[in-house]
Amino acid sequence: xxxxxxxxxETGFFTDQPVHVALAVGTVVAVITAAVGVFTVMRGQSFAGxxxxxxxATGGSAAFLLDVGPLWGFTLMxxxxxxxxxxxxxxxxxGRDLATGIVLGAGLGLAALFLYLDTxxxxxxxxxxTVLFGSLFAISSSTIVPVAALGAAxxxxxxxxxxxxxxxxxxxxxxxxRGVPVRLVGAGYMLALALAVALAAMTIGAILSTALLxxxxxxxxxxxxxxxxxxxxxxxxxxxxVWLGVLLAYDSYYWPPAQHGWPVSFFVVTLIFLSxxxxxxxxxxxGRS
Amino acid sequence: xxSGFMVNTWTVASIVAVIAGLVGFFVVLRGSAxxxxxxxxxxxxxxxxxxxxxVNVFVGLGVFSLLGALSIGVLGRRGxxxxxxxLSLVMMLGLGALFLALSDEYAQQAxxxxxxxxxxxxxxxxxxxxxxxxxxxxxxxxLYRPLTLSSxxxxxxxxxxxxxxxxxxxxxxxxxxxSTMTVPVVGTLLIFSLMVGAPAAARSxxxxxLLALALSVALALAIVWAAIAASYTTNYPVGFxxxxxxxxxxxxxxxxxxxxxxxxxxx
Numbered sequence: 001x002x003x004x005x006x007x008x009x010e011t012g013f014f015t016d017q018p019v020h021v022a023l024a025v026g027t028v029v030a031v032i033t034a035a036v037g038v039f040t041v042m043r044g045q046s047f048a049g050x051x052x053x054x055x056x057a058t059g060g061s062a063a064f065l066l067d068v069g070p071l072w073g074f075t076l077m078x079x080x081x082x083x084x085x086x087x088x089x090x091x092x093x094x095g096r097d098l099a100t101g102i103v104l105g106a107g108l109g110l111a112a113l114f115l116y117l118d119t120x121x122x123x124x125x126x127x128x129x130t131v132l133f134g135s136l137f138a139i140s141s142s143t144i145v146p147v148a149a150l151g152a153a154x155x156x157x158x159x160x161x162x163x164x165x166x167x168x169x170x171x172x173x174x175x176x177x178r179g180v181p182v183r184l185v186g187a188g189y190m191l192a193l194a195l196a197v198a199l200a201a202m203t204i205g206a207i208l209s210t211a212l213l214x215x216x217x218x219x220x221x222x223x224x225x226x227x228x229x230x231x232x233x234x235x236x237x238x239x240x241x242v243w244l245g246v247l248l249a250y251d252s253y254y255w256p257p258a259q260h261g262w263p264v265s266f267f268v269v270t271l272i273f274l275s276x277x278x279x280x281x282x283x284x285x286x287g288r289s
Numbered sequence: 290x291x292s293g294f295m296v297n298t299w300t301v302a303s304i305v306a307v308i309a310g311l312v313g314f315f316v317v318l319r320g321s322a323x324x325x326x327x328x329x330x331x332x333x334x335x336x337x338x339x340x341x342x343x344v345n346v347f348v349g350l351g352v353f354s355l356l357g358a359l360s361i362g363v364l365g366r367r368g369x370x371x372x373x374x375x376l377s378l379v380m381m382l383g384l385g386a387l388f389l390a391l392s393d394e395y396a397q398q399a400x401x402x403x404x405x406x407x408x409x410x411x412x413x414x415x416x417x418x419x420x421x422x423x424x425x426x427x428x429x430x431x432l433y434r435p436l437t438l439s440s441x442x443x444x445x446x447x448x449x450x451x452x453x454x455x456x457x458x459x460x461x462x463x464x465x466x467x468s469t470m471t472v473p474v475v476g477t478l479l480i481f482s483l484m485v486g487a488p489a490a491a492r493s494x495x496x497x498x499l500l501a502l503a504l505s506v507a508l509a510l511a512i513v514w515a516a517i518a519a520s521y522t523t524n525y526p527v528g529f530x531x532x533x534x535x536x537x538x539x540x541x542x543x544x545x546x547x548x549x550x551x552x553x554x555x556x
Contacts, residue, residue: 041369041372044369044371045371046323046369046371046372046374046375047322047323047326047371047374047375049375050323050326050375050378051326088543097320097321097322097323098317098320098322098485098489100322100323101322101323101325101326101481101482101485101489102482102485102486102489102535102536102539103536104326104481104482105479105481105482105485105486105532105535105536106482106532106533106535106536107532108478108479108481108482108528108532109479109482109528109529109530109531109532109533109535109536110529110532110533111404111478112403112404112476112478112479112526112528112529112532113525113526113529115400115404116400116404116525116526116529119400207379207382207383207386208379210375210378210379211376211379211383214372214375214376214379215375215376215379218368218369218372218376222368260390260391261390262387262390262391263383263386263387263389263390265382265383265386266383266384266386266387266390268383269379269380269382269383270380270383272376272379273376273379273380273383276364276372276376277364280367280368284367
């Protein structure tokens, strides 16, 4: 029995400090992105979620250049991006898609410049990879407190706006008729999305941020129609994916090829992708019977 | 700037701009900016994988952009389209992260794959780019009418026997083809701003579809030429100029459209 346990949890998994930090931060981020993500999926704003993560990375590369903490870079740039999208934003989904695209394009252009300057002035060629791909194992434990505070803010906004947001998501016209300030509620939601995505992109990388925002929420919404319950299910799926991903990545140092650990983001993304595909099969079987 | 080794760059970049302008017209018409972002960005994984196993970069890019496009098509048909796009994108990027971690020589190469490299275009990239461009132009010429109809009025197209699902697949393959040829010059992240900025600006200048298509190509060419010239003289990355000039062009289009509307409104 203990041999089997040892084969699954390689030596040192439970005593390793970076693993503890990775699991703690991953859990916090999974819970926050699950709550925000359910609305992102219901409102059809996956593209905005993905774009804000990339914009956050642009801010991160600027912060790297100026030698200020990455937290400010990610958060400010993500908020600025959300504001720009709201300003250009047109009510129709197609116009929104375009507004997101234009802002993202400009942001990626800036990222190209900042990362170029980073590698020129700081002589660290790894900046591109670090900023864009991130790593759960590279988080310093001092970032946990500000990350938790920002996450709590995003969560508080979503919970405060829960009813009007739900109503204007499901039926904007009816919400407007009942006196809900639809535009304002939408802007408040964008604020929560920008905060959640910024902290996710900073701690776990832009790829994983999109994966955790969209994947678990979309999977949960296929299993249950109730938004509140979907948030719970999404949080559980997200936490499970992060924990399993960290475990596999830790074990992978002992896999071939030698001396190369497999990245956490690969494992977590794969687990999330598979769970979404599987939930589609479950939902279809349920629909048929 | 026009010396011998830059001739390839100018040629390849011009071909890429024409294709981006053409395909981008349909991207904007269909409101598919997310797809135009996801397929090229995800194809980055193909480039990383190709250098890992040691095959031609074009092969890796082609395989992964087609896989990504098909995955978007299938997942998007069975569920929410934007969710399918997002998850296809992150899955491909996750694979890219894996390939990068497994290979040793990466940081600088990854940067130029993502953001483009003006000076790196060699003459053996010319033939595959031109070939792919020719295929793209042929497909667009053949499908122009049904694809436009299905993009603007899906239901009407369906009634006239134009399958929306089939047109969606054709469109996705077009985006995949366009993504495959982008890496030598603009990079996987910035072909996207070319495919969205130029045609979106063109659409705010004119409502006539054929005119908008031509203008979209012309604007894309102008953006790419300006970006290369600026990058050559300042040494800053070409992606920076492509991204910002595209956004500025779009802003100009919006201002022009707003001014035009006001003028036609007042007697």
